[in-house]
Amino acid sequence: MSCLIFCSAEIGGLPFAMARTLNECGIKTYYISLSGKVSGHDSTEFHYGSGQEDWNLSAQFRGFFSLSHKADQILFLPTKIAKQLSEIRRQYDITHCLATGIKAYLLYRAGIRYRYWSYGSDLDRHCFRPVFPSKYPFWIRGLMYFPFMLVIRPNARKSIRYSSSIMIAPYQLNSLNRICRAKDLFFLPHLIEILDYDLLTQEREKSKSRICREISAQHFFFSSARHEWSGPFKDQSDNKGNDIIIKSFERYLSMTKDYGAKLVLVEKGSDVEGSKVLAGKLGISKYVVWIEQRSRDEIQHFYQGATICFGQFGTPVITYAVLEPLANGSICASYCGNQFGEVPFYDKIPPLFSNRDPEELARFMIEIKSHKRRYKELCYQSWKWIKDHCSVDRFVGAFSDTFSLHGS
Numbered sequence: 001m002s003c004l005i006f007c008s009a010e011i012g013g014l015p016f017a018m019a020r021t022l023n024e025c026g027i028k029t030y031y032i033s034l035s036g037k038v039s040g041h042d043s044t045e046f047h048y049g050s051g052q053e054d055w056n057l058s059a060q061f062r063g064f065f066s067l068s069h070k071a072d073q074i075l076f077l078p079t080k081i082a083k084q085l086s087e088i089r090r091q092y093d094i095t096h097c098l099a100t101g102i103k104a105y106l107l108y109r110a111g112i113r114y115r116y117w118s119y120g121s122d123l124d125r126h127c128f129r130p131v132f133p134s135k136y137p138f139w140i141r142g143l144m145y146f147p148f149m150l151v152i153r154p155n156a157r158k159s160i161r162y163s164s165s166i167m168i169a170p171y172q173l174n175s176l177n178r179i180c181r182a183k184d185l186f187f188l189p190h191l192i193e194i195l196d197y198d199l200l201t202q203e204r205e206k207s208k209s210r211i212c213r214e215i216s217a218q219h220f221f222f223s224s225a226r227h228e229w230s231g232p233f234k235d236q237s238d239n240k241g242n243d244i245i246i247k248s249f250e251r252y253l254s255m256t257k258d259y260g261a262k263l264v265l266v267e268k269g270s271d272v273e274g275s276k277v278l279a280g281k282l283g284i285s286k287y288v289v290w291i292e293q294r295s296r297d298e299i300q301h302f303y304q305g306a307t308i309c310f311g312q313f314g315t316p317v318i319t320y321a322v323l324e325p326l327a328n329g330s331i332c333a334s335y336c337g338n339q340f341g342e343v344p345f346y347d348k349i350p351p352l353f354s355n356r357d358p359e360e361l362a363r364f365m366i367e368i369k370s371h372k373r374r375y376k377e378l379c380y381q382s383w384k385w386i387k388d389h390c391s392v393d394r395f396v397g398a399f400s401d402t403f404s405l406h407g408s
Helices: 011-024 044-048 058-065 067-091 105-109 121-126 138-161 170-179 197-215 242-256 272-281 296-305 320-327 358-370 372-389 392-402
Strands: 002-007 029-033 094-100 115-117 165-167 219-223 261-266 288-291
Touching: 002 011, 011 029, 011 094, 011 392, 029 058, 029 067, 058 067, 067 105, 105 138, 121 138, 121 170, 138 170, 197 219, 197 261, 197 296, 197 372, 219 242, 219 296, 242 261, 242 272, 242 358, 272 288, 296 320, 320 372, 358 372
Parallel strands: 002 029, 002 094, 094 115, 115 165, 219 261, 261 288
Antiparallel strands: none
16 A cells, blocks of 8 residues: 655645655655656755655656657657556555646546645636736737647646545635536645744744845845736736735835835746836835745745745735745735635634735734734744644644545
8 A cells, every 4th residue: 555646737846745754754655746847946856856766756757758759749648648657556556646737637547546636726727718928929829729728728627527536725616616516625734844943943043144134134024925916817816916015015114214124025927027117116126135036945044034924915825935934933914815614724724914905014014023022922823833733743644534544
């Protein structure tokens, strides 16, 4: 008996991290990625290195994606992959599988029963209609439309329909019901490794001092959210509401004259230029610092050192951009809504300041920074919520319960 973590979208290396953690905790787990060549923040390699562990079986599929066999890919590749997956099922005694990505339907063809984890855009967009960046000319959009309708959308829908159950965010329930009603739902907590709080407190001071020196600030606010808010995604679920962060910081500066503060943002997403233009219009460009994409190990120093972190303010959802700051003992403001009753989810919402109004957010920034005792208490409560809900032990225990691994 063994488990399989399967993905065709690496989602910042999170499926790989799950497989690694399960193996470290004594649950024999194999990992397969069919994502092809992925680079940057979305790839496993960016965050976790080459991933050459013996339980990583992804290399068995690399030859299938040779650029010299385009016709072979179109006509025969799905059959070849399904056949290889079937052989892996027998060879490695795969009995349980967690899958994500629009190629998960190939597991069904290989005789592997799987639970499906929706990572967002697979259900939100790939199952319905394409959304193209505005920089694409009309003729390119036209060429891309047909493969979307003929391949991507059908495969995304099959991957969800063929699953035995699915994990979604609360806001996705209506979209799921348009694909398949009465689908069984399950829930796994986010997987986050945390430090002992006393050690974390020391690391927070070090990170704050180092980063403040680097950016010439007395203190800073931080958001790792990808910039999607003003272009073709502004009306989609991928809207991160980055403009609200920038407007809130402008209001904070206007109300406090705290010009020793900086706002640190990550140069990632199709609307980075829009965010820069907005900061310029508001007259705060010199107080906004842009950094390149960083690995999880590197970005956590910004979470640790920040006075307050910001998540996202578009679609109401709790993501790693929200939870990772909490794990590092930082206070986080983000919009999470209140649609939690109908979908399996956390029994208690994390200690966030949930609001979309820049004026209210600015007032929260001022208030929480002014009350040192409350600030420290909320930092601790942030870390403790992650410890109670998203630790390695919590994730592994929930995984074991979901797949009925106890006593197997």
